[in-house]
Amino acid sequence: MSGVNLTSQLLINGLQIGAVYVVFALGLTLIFGVMRIINFAHGEFFTLAGLSIATAVPALAAASGWANWICYLLCFVLVMAGMAIFGGVMFKLVFERFARDPVGALIVSLGLSMLLQSLFGLGFGTAPRKVPALLPGITVLAGGRISNDRLIVFVVAVALTAGLGLLLKRTRLGMALRAVAEDREAALLQGIDDRRTMLAGFMIGGLLAAIAGGLIAPTTVLTPIIGADYLTKAFIIIILGGAGSVVGAILGGFVVGFIESFAGFFFDSTFALMLLLALVSLVLLVRPQGLMGHATR
C-alpha cells in the first residue's frame, strides 16, 4: 500500500460499499412506502440476479468467445428483464394480498425467503460464484486506489439513485408512488389506481435489489444465502434513515458503508456490526422515527 493515502482509501472504499447498500435499501424503502410492508425476501431478488449473471457470463463467454464485459452487459440486460417479470409475478401471486398487513407480509416473505434460498442452493449449487473481472486494472483517485470494476459499480449506483430521485420527483408514476406512500385514501380520491401503483412500486423496488446484485457480481463472491447479509444491513440503514424515506436511505447507506470501511479496517467486521447496532440503539433512543423519517408515532 505504498503511496496510498489511508484516509482517502478508506473513504473511497466506504463510498463504493455504501453506494451498493443505497441502491439495495432504496428498493426496500420504496416497497415499504407504497405497501407499508417489509419484504424479508428482498435479499433473494439480489441473490437471484447476482447468481444468474455469475452463472450466465462465463457460460456465454465460453460459448461465444466475446470479451467478458460484452457478455456481462448482455446478461445484465436480459437478467434484469427477467427480474422485472419475476417481481411482477411475486407481487400478483403473494404480496398483493398482504399489502398493509405488516405481520402477514413479514411471515409470508420470510417463508418465501427460505424457500427461494433452498431453491437457489439446488439450482446454482452452494459453491461461491463470481464473474471474472470485466475491466482489469486499477484507477487512482485522490490518493486512493479503486479497481475499475468497483469504480463502475459506484458510478452506476450513483446514477441509478439520481435517476430514481428524478423518477419520483418529475414523472406521473413517481408522483403516484409518493401520493400512495403519503396517504393512500387521499391518493385514491385523486383517481390514482393504488393496485397498479403498488405493482409498479414493488417491481421497481425488486429491480433495484436485482440491479445491486448484478452490479456486485464482478466484485464479490456470491452464495445462495448472501442476501441475508445485505438484508441485515438494509434494515439498519432503514432504521437509521427512517422507513420510507429516500433521502434517509441514501444517508443511511453511506453511513453504514463508512462505518464498515473505517471500523472494519481499524478493528474488524464484527466490531463494525456491533458499532452499527450501537448507532441504531442511539438513533432509536433520541430520534425513533429515523434521521429523515416523518414524525409518525
Added chain:
Amino acid sequence: MRRDRFADLITVLIAAFGLFIVMFGGKPYLTQAVIWTALDIALAISLRFMLLVGEVNLGIGAFFGFGAYTAALLSLRLGVPTPAAILAAGAVACVASVPFGYLTLRVSGHYFMLVSFALTEIARLVYTKSSLLGGNSGLVGIVPDLAGFPYLVLGICASVFAALVALERSHLGRIFAAISENADIVRAVGIPVAAVKLLCLAISSFTAGLAGASFAFTNTVIAPGDFGFLLPVFALAYVKIGGDGHPLGAVLGAVTLAVLSQLVIGLGAEDTLLYGTAIVLTMLFMPRGIVGLLLRPSRRRPTGQRPT
C-alpha cells in the same frame, strides 16, 4: 369456549403421548426426538406470546442463544448444577431483553421486527468472534449432571407452556389482545402500552432463555450456527402452520413439521425447502393454520388484510 376445552384436551393428550414415548419407547433416539420437539414447542410458544401484543419477535433466536451460552458457561466454568444453570440462563435472557425492548418497543410498527432480526444475526456473529464462547466451533461437553434430565426438560417445557397459556387467559392476556387490536384505545384508558409490551417481551425472553439452556444440555454441543435467524423463522413456521388462534397450534405445527422434515430429509432434500414452502402455502391458502381447520371449519376468515 367448548372448542377451547377440546383443543386443551388434545394438547394434554399430545404431551402425555410424548411422555409415554420417553418412559416406555426404549430407544434413545425416540427420547431425543421428543425432547427436541418439546424444545421447539417451548420456543414457538414464546414467540406466540409476543404475537399476542401484535409484535413479531425475531430476537427470540438471540435470547435462546444467550440462554444456551449462559448455561454452558455456568456449567463448564463454574460447575453450577444443571437446574440452577438453566434457571440462571432464563434470568440472563430476561434481563438482556429489557434494555433491548426499552429501545425498540417505544416505536410502534415495523422497527421492532427489523431490529430484532438484526439482533439475532449480530448476536450470532459475536459468538463466532468471542474466544470465551469458543468462536466458530462453539462449546462442547455441556453434560447435564442429573440422571433424569429428559424429564427435567419435558417438565420445563410443559411448565413454560402452561404458564404462558395461563397468562394469555388472565387479565393481562386481555390487555395484550386489546393492544394488538387497538393500542390507541388501550393507551386512552390509562394503560402504559409500551410497559406492557416490555413485560411481554421479558416473559417471552425468559422462557426462550430456559429453552436455550435446555437445548445446550440436550445437545451437549453448541455452536453459533445453531442460533441464526432460521431459529425464530422455524418457530414462526410452527405457530403459523399450526395456527395462531390457539396454543395448540404451536404444538401441532412443531409436531407436524418435525415428522414431515424427517420424511423430507429421508428423501435427501433440505428441511428449509419444506419449511419455506409450508409457510408460504399456509399463509396463502390456510391463514388460520391446522387449528383453524380443526376448530371452526365453517367460519374461515377470508384471505385478505387484517384491520389496520
